Structures are given as structure tokens and as C-alpha cells.
Amino acid sequence: MSRDRLVVGRNVRKVDGVKLVTGGAAFTDDVQIPGMLYGKILPSPHAHARIRRIDTRKAKALAGVHAVLTYKDVPRVPHTTAGQAWPEPSPYDTYLLDSKVRFVGDRVAAVAAESRAIAERALALIEVDYEILPAVLDMEQAMAPGAAVIHDEPDSTKIYDREHNIAGYILREIGNVEQGFADSDYIVEREFRTQRQQHCPIEPHITISWLDTDGRLVIRTSTQVPYHSRRQVAMILQIPVSRVHVIKPRIGGGFGGKQEMLLEDICGALTLATRRPVKIEFTREEEFYMARSRHPQRLRMKMGVTRDGIVLASQLTVLATTGAYGSHSTTVQGNTGSKVLPLYRAPNMRFECHVVYTNNPVAGAFRGYGCPQGFFAQETLVDEIACELGMDPLEFHRKNVIRLGDTDHLSAQLGEGKEGLPRLVRSCGLPQCMERAARAIGWAQKRKSLPNGHSHLRRGVGMACTMQGSGIAGVDWASAFLKMNEDGSFYLQVGASDVGGGADTVLAQIAAETLGVTLDKIIITSGDTDITPFDVGAYASSTTIISGGAVKKAAGKVRAQVLDLASKMLDAPVDKLDCGNNEVFTTCVCRKAVSMTDLAMQAMYKEKLQIMDGASHFNTDSPPPFCATFAEVEVDTETGQVRVVHLATAVDPGTAINPMQAEGQVEGAVAQGLGYALTEELVLDAAGRPVNANFLDYKMFAAEDMPKLTTILVETDEPLGPYGAKSISEVPINGPAPAIANAIFHAVGVRIRKLPIRPEDVLRALGAKRAANLEEEALLTP
Amino acid sequence: MFGSRGVFAMKTMELHLTVNGQSLNWSIAPGELLLDVLRRQGYFGVKRGCEKGECGACAVLVDGKPINSCLMFAAQAEGRHVLTIEGVAIDGKLDPVQEAFLDHGAVQCGFCTPGMVISAKALLDRRPDPTEDEVREALAGHLCRCTGYLKPVEAVLAAASKRKNRARRVKPLTEVSR
Amino acid sequence: MFDKVEAFYRPANVREALRLLQSGKGQARVVAGGTDVVVDGDDSVRFLIDITHAGLSYIRRRGTASVIGATTTMAELEASPQIQSLAGGLLCKAAHSCGSMPIRNLATLGGNMANGSPAADMATPLLVLDAAVVMADAKGRRRLPLAEYLGNARSNRYARSLVVEIVIPDPPRGKGCRWSFQKLGRTAVDISLVNVSAGLHLDSRGRVKWVRIALGSVAPAPMRAPGAEQRMTGRILDQALLAEIGAEVAREVSPISDARASAEYRREICSVLTRRALEECSAPAGCSL
Ligand SMILES: Cc1cc2nc3c(=O)[nH]c(=O)nc-3n(C[C@H](O)[C@H](O)[C@H](O)COP(=O)(O)OP(=O)(O)OC[C@H]3O[C@@H](n4cnc5c(N)ncnc54)[C@H](O)[C@@H]3O)c2cc1C
């Protein structure tokens, strides 16, 4: 099959685009179900408390209230809300409802009523007598002797050390780090801090559930993981998986926040209790309180290099908090080591991490999955080392980064909550990424001289290199099913979950390419547990490579059936046939052809044959996409404000199946990365309560705030991916924070090692530097 | 119905308004917000993202101007012309802004899209040839967590030049018909 | 949120509005643009009184003053040629900074004042312009200096009155007169961490004839900086004076720490923005800076 690609690699419109631009009823909430009740959760006002007594009589007596559930009314099944493949590596430390609350916003009770107003009134009528417990709010104190134990319940499992609030612990080493440091000429060690960032999908979490006419529980929900949700809901509600049907409609953004079962279980429980359709949706405030966030970390990173700037050893020691529940705790933190340290070819690496419980909002999966924290530390440290050595940071990267043919052995030690598999770099566009992004930003000139006269506005440029994975090696798998219709079109069913990133389009493109039909001939249904075959879901940058791999395999099998029949119809051997442009044709000079439509009619009504097939797919390796991020900033030395002037991102995604969509993934990730770098933080008060649970004070970037963006796709051909594709959606989020921190140093000479980089912090650092300079001068003048 | 004299304290009231060119008569609660009423009436393209005027997902045009329907009491729409995303495409023919959003990859999850399209349309109706800064300003009230705004901005600029070209082509015809 | 509201009124004039407000017995709430009312979500409200049809949307000249009706929106202010030519477009600049376009199409000048937020962006330019507020209540109309009104806007004192209009006496004009509005937010659309307005009249020798400095978001209500103004009057505006004034305003303000910024930072920014405002005011006049 050596023809030019007709669909893959093209900028086609999104297959679901028209209904989205016209406001079609496509999302979870865009249905009206007769008799639907409104569900609402009573959030805990306390960070840590035991429910001594809970009285729901008044709430139940309110007209229009159909159910009030507390821990007394529901099964007690320890589980994790993390939407991961079974057996989930996250601790089973969560309950549908519990007699203890562990953060402000934790579930106390749930009601279902005839309207939102009645539901809200009912919540106010629930009387709760709390025994307030000492709360652990500072992660540095969580392991201290005498700290309150957050998970003292005996039935939770898979907790590393509950007595000391340690949800998970990781220690991995390759080579001999002590020796590596001993051999180094120059060693730097620094401490970094990162904040609690929230996903902020514009569509908050929402679930609607009802009983179908067969009495099965149907759950229409905004999720990235319909299959995991089905399994978990069935387990929690103690009904068979076969009695649950999960439907994922269009999703208004997920970013990891919906790789989590936050409403499906409680909504389903209310439906079972009332036998009525129930809807629960988070308000924006509830989304901030009750949904997930990026794990805050304290990172200590140490690196040893030779005089000429070769990295010999690196060591990263992390303390992270998962908040009140251990959702994604060890897996996110594992990535902070395994996806970050191996960017450098150091023979000696050590990664150690404690993930602790605190009575804070719960952390979880978030685009980048542990990497943004790690790369912020590593890339800022590397910049410091290069500058100290008098070396151009770009040159330092060129010398040290992982290369084509290298094997990353740390990944072998650090898999999804267990031992992993070694990563072999089979495709690598990182060198070109660096060169092209450097050129775009004007690195060579700007590193040397920037027009920074005496103005209070000072410019600087900085860079960072990052990588990620494409699916979880040996764990993520997917399947796809295709059948041919009478008009020569194909119906594609995939369990994959398009959450807005355009997976349906990319998967349809892969099917169309393989089958030699135009994109309009592929009809796709995704993410419906009754209709589509299994898929782990949309996470870990897996959809294009894993689900796409399944689609390509399934389409290949169907193609073989098509060619078989065509061979009969055209009286030509299969190896002389090809498909393209909605027909099958002979490749020899005779140029006979049959249209897909005629072929389909022949199959169905003459041969009595449904052309159809399915396939499953997984990989034992997780090919890394690579990324180089270059930033130019302008620092206002009087206000401390940092304006990003230009951000250039070059990514190696393997093949870009749909380049326009791939660019969109980069730009969206960059916008979130900019917020992570400069403005976004869910701030808690001394009682563990969010103080900025709204978009007015939780500051994301808007259209006017964005810098000039340059997006460069450096395509490579990945042997393990469909048509050479790896992944793209996560990796670009890692670079902005360190690239900006480094550019700030270049501009004004201060190192900021805490995120977000707030104007106040920059101003304070500038003040400290000025004071230090004065002191130095005073010492020098006799 | 409830002009300056209407001092009747009742829990529902009548609302007359025009939505997407259709004259309508609804019964509403006096404290209801326009967003809630529109969604109840099936205008699902009007999205609920924050209910505090911060995200722009609920934007509609009232008498041609973009507003956040989560901040407007439905009763304030009395007698006014409301345009929702459902009314932007006419007889299935997409507006140039919608076409451009599709062609430029400006739609990802699509949850912010109705609001962005509505505001972009209002901008182009007012300023057919906006600068990039003006486009960014017009979209500043619309948070998008997916796109990083570059492609939506490009799409609006492309739609502007397309509308301009179309206007140029159409002009002689209207002169003839006059 | 407003499910206990029993009636929504749309009075056609101020008298009617006041009568409704009176009969609401404290449970009535005036709605103009609604951008603050809705976000507040006060559950005790039983009656809503929409005053946008009460004839208060206007921008007029009256004698030697400009008069702006309370329900004039930010968008209308921005677009008004009369406001654009008043004090170098100072009010347009401030109105333009109030939220996003969909917000500015709703938000009104009267609401911005009546809501009584220390961060209200229209307050400092109006203070600099020596504006007055015309109020109406059952007893009739009266005129209050804006500073006095703002000082009590959050109290109960005006609960049964309406802001009818804002009166802006013609400010000093001429070659040496300049104006500046400075706002610092975390992003482009933001509530002010600090905002500063200034008006400056320099004589032909660069001496300060007249000056107004007002600061927002740094005290319980938007405030003038009388100490700084006094120090400047009659002096040549040079770098030394700017530094002195920067330090003086930092002494005069009383900011708090919150999720947006610390008091310490706000205080420092007061100096910076005041200096920048005065620099902007003096730069084109060709003085010693
Ligand atoms: C997303 C968002 C962003 C914002 N950004 C800014 C910003 O950048 N800068 C800024 O200054 N503000 C901002 N605001 C606040 C708000 O928009 C302004 O304060 C606006 O001017 C209020 O006007 P309104 O007509 O909407 O007031 P309303 O909400 O209608 O009323 C506000 C208050 O004043 C009372 N009231 C209104 N009119 C009168 C009157 N004539 N007489 C007596 N009482 C009256 C009401 O009863 C209510 O208590 C923002 C708000 C939102 C939601």
C-alpha cells in the first residue's frame, strides 16, 4: 500500500463539528427527561470531622423531596474514584457516603428533589452534629508524630502507611547516584514548590441517571472513562455490571478531571432510591471545592555534572499531597520521576517520593500527570547549571538529552503503580524541535543582547525541553468494531472517549485511510458501554496510539474482507487490488474498479454477508512525544508583573493525523501551562477552605492575555503507532512554567522556584537581589 | 401586563419576547434568570458554565448586543429580541463565523463555542473589518479551556475577510435590484 | 437562587420606582444591569425593581456640567462622544476596563456606585472629577459629593433611595491639563488590585496648579489622597517630587490582604501607579520629566 495518504495527515473538519457550532443538543445536560429530579450533595463545612448524629427527618418532610441519603442508607464499599484499569493502583479509601468527612466539600449527604431550589432548601434542613477533629492541612506536617490520622477506618486497603498519613511511597534508583555525585565536578541542589491547579473544564461535572424500561441503570455522564465508571458504579452500588449502561455524550472538556468517578455513583444511588431520573451537576463553586486538582509538590532536585557540562547523576526527592483521598496518588507522582529524569542521559538516577494525605481538596489526574511539577524543577535547575557553567542552555540540552535508540531504564522500574517496562526511543524529533523553536524565538540573538536600556521593562528569553508517554505500556488497551453499510459507508464503534480533543475525528480518519474511503463514509459512535466495545478511556495520551491502533487493525481486517469480495467481483487477485476514493480498483493496467456501494450491495443481498470485524490493541512500550518550549518575557521591575511576549512550542507527535487538531492540542495545553506558570492557584484559607472558588479570582488566561504563539509540529514516524502517530495532548503543558522562569532569570537575574510566579514574588525577589547587591558593594568599598 | 402599575405579587408571570425571530409568550417565575428559562425552553446551545458572568458560555445577543444570560433576569427580556446560537445558522446555512470555526479548528470540546460565535458575530455586525486586538477584546469574556484562543481568533479574522468579499460580490446585485 | 422572589417590577419613572421600593419593606432590591445583584444572590429578596425603563439612561450637558443617568451602561459611556471628549476620555478608559464586553453591555454607572465596592473602577475617575451624586427618595432629590456617598454606600443609609444621576462639573481645561487612569489586575479582565486616577493642571512653568489623585481597592471605599495633593500644589513636578508623592500615597492608603493580593503589595503598587499616572499626566505638557 504505497500511495499518498488521502485522509491521514490532512486538516479535515471535526466530524462532530457542525452540531457543536450550531448549538445542537449534544452534551449531557441537553436532554429533558420527564419526571427528572434534581440531586444535590451536602458538602462538609469542616476539614476533618466525625458525624456524631445526622437527622434527615425535616429534609425528608419537605414537599418535593424524594430521597435523602446518608451513610446509613448506602452500601459501604471501599473504592477509589480514580478511573484506572482494574486493579486500580490507587488506594481503596473512599466511600459512597461515610460517617467521617475529610475535607471541606466532602460528601455528607445527598438529596433528590423536584427542583434545584427544593433540593437546596432540603440540604439546609439536614441537621448534622459534627465532632470536629484536628485537621492536617500542611503537607509538611502530615507524617509528623502525633498528626491526626486521616484514614483510621480499618476497611480501606492499599494505603502505604495509614498511621503516618502516607498514601504512597516510591523509591527507585538506577546506577549509583552517590558515585555519580562523587564523580561530578559541579553539583547543584535546589528546592521547588508547585501549587494546586484546577482543570476548570467549562462544562462542570454532570451526571443524569435513570432506569430504562428493562430496569437497568442508565448513566449519561460527562466522563473520560465510561467503562471504568460502569465497573466502579456496579461495584459500589452492588449490582451486576450487566445492569449498568454508561453513555458518554459530547463532553465539555476533561483534562484529567473527568478521569474520575465523582457523581455517577451517588446519582445512580439516588435513582435506585427513587426509581426516578436524577440529575446532579456541580456548580462552578462546587467544581472548585469537590472536583480534583493537580497535586501540589515540594521537590528537591540535585544534579551533578562534569566541567564540560555532561550530566552524571540526578536525584529528585518529592513530597506531594493527594488531599483527603488517594486518587491517582502514586501513579501521578511516579510519573514525576519516570517521565522527567530520563530526559537526560545520566547513568545514575534516583527518585524518592512520599505522597501524603491531608485534609485538603483531593488531587487527581491532570493533563501532564505529574510531569509539569517535575519538569519545572528539572528544567529550571538545568538552566541554572548551564548559566553557572557559562554555557548556553540550548547547548547544554543538545549535549545531554535522550536520543534515538536510547533506552530509558527508569521507566522499567516505575510503571503504573508497579514495575514497568523499559522505554526504547524508536522515533525522536527533539533535536529539530529545539532548533526550530529556538529559531522562532530568535534565541541566538536574544540570548546575547536584548534592548534592555534603563527602562523598568526588561526582556529575557528562556527554554525548556520535555517529554511524556503515549499510553501506559502494558496496561492501556482498546478495541474497535466496524461494519459496512449498504451505501458503502462504514459504521465505526469505539469505546474511546472523545472529550473535546477530536478523538472521534482522528479515529475516523484512520479508518477512512485504511479502507480507502472519504471521511464522510465513516459514521462513528464512541463511548457507550452498550453499543461500543471496551476502551480504557481518554487518558495518558493513549487515544490516538492505542485506540487508533485498534481502529487500524479492525479496519485492516474489514479491508481484507472487502478485497476478498472485490477479487471475486473484478476477477483479479487480491494482491493486485487497492482501495481509494470509495472504490476498489485493480493496480494493473486494466484499471477495473468496483465502487464501495456496489460492493456493499453485492455483499448484503447476493452473498448474504455482513462485512464486519473488530480488533483489540495494546502496546508494551509507551513511545515518548518530545517538546521544546521557548519563551520571551517582559518583566515590569516596578510591579513584578511578567508578560509573556512570545511562546514558541515545537512538538514531535510522531505523525500528526490531523495537523490542525494537533496544533489545537498544543495551543490549549500551552494556555493551561501559562496559567500554571503565572496565575492559576486554588488558594485555601487556614481552615482548608478554598478562597477563590470562582473564575473572577481563579485566574485562567483569556484571549487578551495570550502571548503570540508559534506552534511547530516536527513529525517523525513512530513504528509502534498507527500511521506513525504517538501523542500530543499532554506534553506541551510541561514547558511554559520552566521556560518562563528561565526567561525571567535572563531578564532580571532572579530565580523563582515557586509556582505560580506571582508579581508579588517577583517583586520581592528583585528587592532581595537589590539588597544583596548593595551589601556586596558595601563590602567591596573599603 | 406588568408595567408600572403591575403590583400583583404572584409567583409566575408572563413574558413576551422574540427569540431567533420567533415571537413567544412564556410563563416564568419572577426571579428566574434568562439562562434557566432559555434552557428550559429547549435552547440547549446556551450553556451553563459558571452562573456568575465570568465564562461567557451563556452569552446571547439581546437587541444585537452580547450579554451573559446568567446575569439577566428573564423578565428583563420583556419585549426584546434575543438571538441564541440556534438562530445563527439560517435554514441550515452556517454563518461565515461558524464555517470559519470549523475550517480553522477553532472548535474543540465546543462548550464555549456558542458564546464565542455569538460574540464574534456581534463584533462583525458592528465592525466588519476588526483588528486582531479587537477580536481578542471581543472574545475576552469567553473562557475557553481547550483551544488557547489562537484558532478562534484566526477564525473570526478569516470570517471577517470572507464576509467582506461576499459583501463586495453582493453589492452590484442589490444595486440592480433597486 | 431567586426562587423566593414574588414579583418583578419595571417602573416607568423614578417616582414609581421609589414607591415600589418603599412598599417592598426592605425586601425589595433595585436591579439595573444586575451584574452585582445576581452574583450576590441574596436569598432574602422578595421583589425586584428593574429601573432600566425609568428614564435614567442618558448623557447630557446641563449648564457647565456633564450629567450621566444612573442606568447608562459602561458600553454606552465608552461609545459616547461627549464622554470621550471629557477629561481626555478618562471615564471611557475606566468604563472600558470594567469586565468583558458582555458585562459592559449590562453593567451601569449607577450600579457601580450603589454597589459600593472599594474596587469599583468608575469611582476613582469620578472622584478626580469632583463628581456629585443626585439621589432621590420619598422626601425628594438631593445632591451629595461622591466621596460622601461612597463612604456610606455599603451602609443601610441609602436603602430606600435611588441614585438618579451623576453630575460632573466641567473640569479645568487647557494645554496643561491631563488625566490618567491606571489599573492593575492579574489578567486583562479583572477586578482592580489597585486603581489610580489622576488629574493634573500644570502652569506654563511646570508648576502644579491643580491636582487630584484618587485610589481604589486600597481602603474600605475608593478615596482621594488629600495629603499627596496638598504636597504637590505649587511645586515643580520633578522626579524627586514624584518619589515623595509615591511615598505619601502609600502612607495614606489602608489596604487589606485577600486572595487577590497582599496589603504590602497593594501599598507598593499605589506608589507605582500614582507615579505612572502623574507621569502620564505630565509627559505631553513638556515639563521637566
Ligand atoms: C464578571 C464580572 C466582572 C466585573 N468586572 C468589573 C470591573 O472590572 N470593574 C468594576 O468596577 N466592576 C466590575 N464588575 C462589577 C459590576 O459589573 C459593576 O459594579 C457594575 O457597574 C454594576 O452595575 P449593575 O447595573 O450591573 O448593578 P446591579 O447589579 O444592577 O446593582 C448593583 C447594586 O446597586 C443597586 N443599584 C443599582 N442601581 C441603583 C440605583 N440607580 N440606585 C440605587 N441602587 C442601585 C442594586 O440594588 C445593587 O445593590 C464585574 C462584575 C462581573 C460579574
Ligand code: FES
Ligand atoms: S454561565 Fe454565564 S457567564 Fe458563565
Ligand code: FES
Ligand atoms: S473548545 Fe472547549 S472550552 Fe472552548
